Amino acid sequence: MGHNKRIEELQKDLINDIIDVCSIDSAYDSKTEKEGMPFGQGARKALDWMLEKGRKDGYEVHDVDGYAGDIEIGEGEEGLSILGHLDVVPARKEDGWVNDPFSPEIRDGKIYGRGTSDDKGPLLCAYYAAKLFHELHPEVKKKIRVIFGCNEERGSSCVKYYFTKMPKTEIAFTPDAEFPVIYGEKAHVGFEFTKTEKDDVLISLDGGTVSNVVPSKCTAVLKGTDKMYRDAFDNFLEENKEYTGEYEVKNGNTVVTVIGKPAHASTPHLGLNANIGMARYLVKFMDNDAVNFMVNHLYSYDGEGLDIDYTGELGPLTLNFGLLKMNEGKFYMNLDLRVPHEIDNEQMCQNVSQMASGYGMETKYTYGNALIIDRESKLIKALDAAYKEFVPDGGDPMAIGGGTYAKSANNCAAFGPAFQGENTKIHDANEFMDLESLCKATKIYYRAIERIML
Numbered sequence: 001m002g003h004n005k006r007i008e009e010l011q012k013d014l015i016n017d018i019i020d021v022c023s024i025d026s027a028y029d030s031k032t033e034k035e036g037m038p039f040g041q042g043a044r045k046a047l048d049w050m051l052e053k054g055r056k057d058g059y060e061v062h063d064v065d066g067y068a069g070d071i072e073i074g075e076g077e078e079g080l081s082i083l084g085h086l087d088v089v090p091a092r093k094e095d096g097w098v099n100d101p102f103s104p105e106i107r108d109g110k111i112y113g114r115g116t117s118d119d120k121g122p123l124l125c126a127y128y129a130a131k132l133f134h135e136l137h138p139e140v141k142k143k144i145r146v147i148f149g150c151n152e153e154r155g156s157s158c159v160k161y162y163f164t165k166m167p168k169t170e171i172a173f174t175p176d177a178e179f180p181v182i183y184g185e186k187a188h189v190g191f192e193f194t195k196t197e198k199d200d201v202l203i204s205l206d207g208g209t210v211s212n213v214v215p216s217k218c219t220a221v222l223k224g225t226d227k228m229y230r231d232a233f234d235n236f237l238e239e240n241k242e243y244t245g246e247y248e249v250k251n252g253n254t255v256v257t258v259i260g261k262p263a264h265a266s267t268p269h270l271g272l273n274a275n276i277g278m279a280r281y282l283v284k285f286m287d288n289d290a291v292n293f294m295v296n297h298l299y300s301y302d303g304e305g306l307d308i309d310y311t312g313e314l315g316p317l318t319l320n321f322g323l324l325k326m327n328e329g330k331f332y333m334n335l336d337l338r339v340p341h342e343i344d345n346e347q348m349c350q351n352v353s354q355m356a357s358g359y360g361m362e363t364k365y366t367y368g369n370a371l372i373i374d375r376e377s378k379l380i381k382a383l384d385a386a387y388k389e390f391v392p393d394g395g396d397p398m399a400i401g402g403g404t405y406a407k408s409a410n411n412c413a414a415f416g417p418a419f420q421g422e423n424t425k426i427h428d429a430n431e432f433m434d435l436e437s438l439c440k441a442t443k444i445y446y447r448a449i450e451r452i453m454l
């Protein structure tokens with residue numbers, strides 16, 4: 001078992017690399033979009049970092065127009081692909097971080113920083129494992145292709161583009177979820193509702209930053225300083241004790257902020273939705289169709305309010321009301337749903353649109369496919385066996401709500417890096433990668449590579 005010792009020796013380099021690449025703020029930035037950097041300059045910088053890493057290690061690398069890139073490790077036919085992503089969801093220190101999210105820090109055996117566990121850290125663990133595989137198995141004449149995209153968090157257009165230019169994968173995994181190995185992923189469904197409804201009370205609404213995170217903050221600007229705003233606010237907080245909030249008078253108007261708790265959209269029950277809290281507050285003194293729609297139909301994490309709550313083989317339907325905006329009477333709402341494969345998405349979307357139209361809302365929707373991989377396939381068996389070498393009673397292949405790159409690639413399963421019971425705060429403040437878990441995940445990836453390549 002020489003490889004485990006080598007992996008431990010390599011830890012220091014691996015950690016330094018993770019700190020280095022996580023120092024780049026690679027969140028999507030529309031202001032710096034241009035040819036060659038379709039997701040802005042931060043994502044471009046992270047891509048350059050990774051390509052340079054591969055070059056320095058002596059491998060052939062490809063830059064696919066700034067959407068994604070790859071590093072080819074080894075010679076010959078391709079034996080395996082690994083996919084990870086270099087973009088991150090936005091992070092700001094003032095949102096509860098101890099250290100600056102883009103100045104990673106080690107404390108208590110963990111690296112804290114945006115991207116440490118989603119997904120730059122795991123991508124590098126797998127890259128190190130792939131590199132080590134060829135170092136220890138020079139006799140194997142098969143390539144490992146490490147693919148990295150720059151737009152996973154906003155719909156994976158990066159790898160979709162990549163696969164229009166580069167060969168599809170034969171067998172692959174993506175270290176961008178959790179253990180045990182994931183054989184199924186629910187379908188992703190997105191809804192956008194819009195309506196123009198002028199109002200003499202509400203000036204603007206601003207809730208949420210991205211659709212796939214449970215919004216932790218929603219702010220309303222209300223015209224004037226009517227006493228009922230304050231009374232309704234006290235009343236709202238009294239009735240909804242899970243929420244907190246802020247109330248202030250600014251430039252003659254009233255600014256109300258409802259505060260909830262962030263979580264990933266695929267596990268909305270772990271968060272507390274500030275947009276829903278805001279709707280419950282507003283409905284106390286407003287009679288507005290858009291507000292009524294939210295209160296009557298968007299209130300629950302399982303879709304009950306839209307009459308679409310359902311649990312299938314891959315688990316329950318989940319709903320995240322991620323974005324709520326209003327300006328000059330123009331309302332915008334965005335929902336992110338994860339839907340069991342048994343549901344007919346077109347039918348469901350039409351039913352929801354019809355319900356919304358009853359409130360004068362216009363609906364746009366998109367949906368993708370669910371993913372199910374045969375649990376008896378070579379891929380699932382190899383990953384499962386590698387995992388069980390280290391975590392013998394860690395559970396069998398499972399299904400999740402999160403959509404990973406596995407859906408955009410061929411014969412690809414999500415695999416790690418979070419261990420069961422470990423909440424690494426992805427998409428949240430103080431995201432981290434535990435150093436012991438990091439080492440263990442790298443060992444598991446190494447063995448998974450051996451099991452597939454040998």
Ligand SMILES: [Zn+2]
Nearest residue numbers: 118119152176
């Ligand atoms: Zn991710």
